[in-house]
Amino acid sequence: MSTTSFHAGARIPQGARAAVGVAIGAAAAGIAALAVAETWAAAFLVAAVCFTFAAIESQVFVLMLLFLLPLDFVPRSEFVFTDLGLAAHSFVVVGFFAGCIVRGELDWRKTLRSPITRASILFLAAVGVSVVFGAEGMTHEGLRGIYYIASFIGFYLIMVFWLSNKERLRKAAFVLLASTVVAAAFGIFQAAVGGYTSLWTTLYPAAAELQPWESRPPSFFGHENTFAGYLVLMLPFALACYVLSPVRKWKRLATWTLALGCPALLLTQSRGGLIAFVCVLVFAVFYFVRSRRRQALLILGTGALAVGVYLVIKLLSPARADVGSDMSVWSRLLLWGVAWQLFLSSPVHGIGFGAFPNTYGLYLPSSLGIGTGLEAHNIYFELLGETGVLGLAAVLYLFGRAAYQSLVIPKSADWFDRAIVFGAAGAILANFVHSMFEQDVLWAAQGGTLFWTWLAMLVASGNLRSAVPCVPSVGITSPAVSQGY
DSSP states (O other): OOOOSSSTTSOOOTTHHHHHHHHHHHHHHHHHHHHHHOHHHHHHHHHHHHHHHHHTTOHHHHHHHHHTTTOOOOOOTTSSOSOHHHHHHHHHHHHHHHHHHHHTOOOHHHHTTSHHHHHHHHHHHHHHHHHHHSTTOSOHHHHHHHHHHHHHHHHHHHHHHHOOSHHHHHHHHHHHHHHHHHHHHHHHHHHHHTSOOHHHHHHOHHHHHHOOOOSOOOTTSSSHHHHHHHHHHHHHHHHHHHHHOOSHHHHHHHHHHHHHHHHHHHHHTOHHHHHHHHHHHHHHHHHHOOOHHHHHHHHHHHHHHHHHHHHHHHHHOHHHHOGGGOHHHHHHHHHHHHHHHHHHHSTTTOSOTTOGGGTGGGGSOGGGOOOSSOOOSOHHHHHHHHHHHHHHHHHHHHHHHHHHHHTEEETTOOHHHHHHHHHHHHHHHHHHHHTTTOOHHHHOHHHHHHHHHHHHHHHHHHHHHHTSOOOEEESOOOHHHHTTO
């Protein structure tokens, strides 16, 4: 008999899955109806649904959350919540662990054994220190930042607990790929019709009034760069499934993800996202290909592809191709310089997490026309200025621990384990590069949640492999060598 709860002891009949799906659909319909007439009632209903289904650890509900990860709703600022997607995840986190506590099923010692978990908590602590002791003091933005990071880590812990067997890990990965296909297809549809569409303007009414259409589709995300950041976190896993999987349905889904995801990434015209993906392709060449000659040819091909992408962007948007005259490039350089000045003023714990958008204007003359309320568009400079050495060291330690674990590959691993490991390694690399131009891992609900979900899948995969005797090898071992590719 199959189960839909976290522990094998709490079994739910197979037929109950359909009932749960109907209940979730009815709840969603109720939310949609109430959202028009009564926002507070809708908020309470969302909270109740998320809390209840998370508390009983419904498998259908968890998979639905993963599928809807690209979807968000950010109403106008006068509403009580500014990001309902993240708020819903918060209720999920509270409900999930409340249910575990009631059943006496939590084992925090086992959870904290993972270096990635400890590194994540260390980063959250560094953020908290900067907010409490920063020069700007405790601000609304600082507390909001703590809430964001805590929500990401909370969702990460849920996934570490829930991914307790290989079947769940496979289902979660499959759903994420399917969700990426839908998001990429919608982005391409937006480009085809030449507009955001009414669905996007409903999800982001305030942004729709401030962001004129510029032939760069954001899909279900608030901004096209955020969409690009999400894609580069998923495309490495799709590439690994395409290369490694002997299973037809996985290879077909991976093909669709790549066939739609790559054009969608190009249409976003996100230079940071495209550079990150090129780095992933170079990494994939050395990871999957054994022959030095073929590696050289593929690297040359990747370089030619990068030139082709530049020419396409120049055709789609000549202003973005001319870096020398692009104000977005020069404004970022100025913002990075301000972040460095803020770091020098408070090098240990910074001025306070989330304080940069309200502070940088004091260091730049208004005649430059940089605008207000901007991020530094580089999490390393932004963390230096806002959290000092403590915050930057903590996030680099987190990235380093995750990268190290993603390169510990057991020789006996099957194709799916290797795909997960490469997908996580590729996501970490892509995030590391993309973070030089954006701050999705800190302030984007979808991108931050997906990044920590990948960390959770990496940890869960390692936990499941450790239960099976194997001989690990530290460093990159080419799956193409071990599996005859």
